[in-house]
Amino acid sequence: MTLENVLLVSSVLFAIGLYGALAKSNAIMILMSIEIMFNAVNIAAIAFSRFTVPAGLTDTPITVTQQAVQRALTGQMLSVFVITAAAAEVALGLALVIVVYRQRGTVDVTDLTEMSG
Amino acid sequence: MSANVNVNLLTPEFILAGMGLLVLSLDLVLPKARRGILPWIGVAGLIAAVATALIYRWDRVEELYGGVFIADRYSLFFFAFLVILGGAVMIASVDYVKQHIKFPGEYYGILIFSILGMVLMASAGELLTAYIAMELLSFSLYVLVALRKYDSKSNESAAKYILLGAFSSAIMLYGISMVWGVTGTTFYDGIAAHLTANPDLDIGLIVGLSLIVAGLGFKVAAVPFHMWAPDVYEGAPTPVTAYLAIGSKAAAFALILRLFSEGLLPAIEDWRVLIATLAAATMVLGNLVAIRQENIKRMLAYSSIGQVGYLLLGVASLGVVDAGGAVVFSERASTGIMVHLVGYAVANLAAFLVVAVVYSRTGSDQISDYRGLAKKSPYLSLVLSVALFSLAGLPFFAGFVTKFYLFTAGAEAGFLWLSGLAMVASLVSLYYYLRVIQRAYVDQPSEGDEETAVERSTFFVPLTSWLMLGVLFVGMILIGVWPTELAAAADSASDALGTVRDVSTALVR
């Protein structure tokens, strides 16, 4: 496993999510595709934090500098925050989609045409 | 990571957060009849927050957690501006909420949270913090847009908004993770250091930065990422539309200004043309499409897209390359952006407040229904005309001065053609603003015409709205004839952006 491989997985996932978000017309499917995009971000962040280990953390004995720790941890922090933000985003999105569903009996975004122009 | 972090620095933000929670939970325990005091509690909290910030942070330049949070004149300027703006929206919406929104506690509580998100966007010195702050603002806005739960337009626009908003933040996050992966830092100054050391951009960095720009473009509704704006603006409750058009845009530009001037300035040669193109497309398309709108909220939505174009012109001229090849930060451009944001905010809020009052009386947002407004309520139509003239940039009103600052900065940075285009676009905007004014003042009902909604209804302007409109009216004139104080404040904020901060308290990065 190298950085390139994991980034490839991440970018493929991102592309899948992007395609789904643009091509699907079911609002729930779009939310799921967006979730896939968020997870692609997580994978990329974790991969960067795992594989671009800064000098200092690979030496033996390990010389821990604050810079090195920060460098290694930023990616993990990023993914923790992304998980939270994604959960909140999808929770809110689902709630709004349900409101629309109750009112119109459809979750198809191509039917959301009350306003246009 | 030092133990002696000066958490006191965050007191104004803590006040805001506490106030939001307080208003939300008071709503749960107060009896229905007494919920009218909620907005005033909120406004008191906002005043306390601004006062604390002004007193405590006036001459303080400090960083928290190694530069994650920056307190300087720039943050302070936007803190005061955004919180006052939020307070104004809050007061302006009292009557509307009473009449149309069933959840006052949620409305005011979430409004305060969104203000917190906005001020954090202005003081974030790092991409991840900026992102989280932006999400706090966005989530609050999603809920606010949807608050007229039983109105199908409100629902529809909220669903569209959150789908596109989530999509754009996913794109922006991918950009952030790419930038972090390549540069090894998410701090703006760290990115600047990387760009200075490596003038040839890495492909990953190009992709990452483009994705970030695309994500931010979505948030400010710049063409070609503007599709959501008209629908959301039309469907949202009118005070929320005003807030969307002003607050979220001002906060996004606060973020953009800091990111571009502190982080991306060394690579200005690589992005200035791109931003200038976006600016040109945005001001042309926004103003042209606004011409054929029949719904006044939609028209104002497109006109605010046009305003984003002017602001992007300022962003594109943020730096000039001097004879020696070094990039010099243009304080004039950033001052222009800030001044224009303030002028635009005052005028736009006034316009939307008139629209909200008219809607409350007539239930209509159609421009054709504005006939007879001058007779029914001279006050409303006077404020509306001044607001629209100010948005168009006629002399003596705020818009003229602020546009003057902005376009001069653009011309100085070498974007003469763009400044010219902006002036032409302003002329076009004058045309469709005048249509509304003509409707209100000139048009007479001819034989056989039905009465318009305005002519049918009885008119009175509620006291809070009346007072708020008066304040905004004075503000528009005052900025128009005497802009020196505002410009001085913006200047000192730009100074803070231009200077390298003392990073003795910061971590090594």
Place this chain on the structure above:
Amino acid sequence: MVEDYFRQYGLITVFAAIAMVVPISMLLMSWMATKIKVRPRRPTPVKLETYECGYGPVGGQWTFNARYYTFALLFVIFDVETVFLYPWASEFGVLSAQFGVFALLEVAVFGVILGIGWGYAWRKRALEWR
């Protein structure tokens, strides 16, 4: 030892490859059979129907009970809380040595904020099965 570890992953890869190749080749053979006119293609409405245990499929769209979502949403919020509590808990020793009681208070504030959210849901009767 490390080689063994990766060899096991290799086996999984082989299985995955076979699992991909078999259905793809079946579909491919069927398609080729159509091309060389061995298998005729005469679609009827019944043939084109989605296969669902021998009966005609019932209901065009899937439906959901919106009540589940209220609970799912509340669950997710408190579920994600753990994402923050776990790193805090595993580093609590270090944190409390450095920051003292502040390390505990900070998470208490976090909990209180979530608690307000929970109280809100309770008060709005989102926790009742209606």
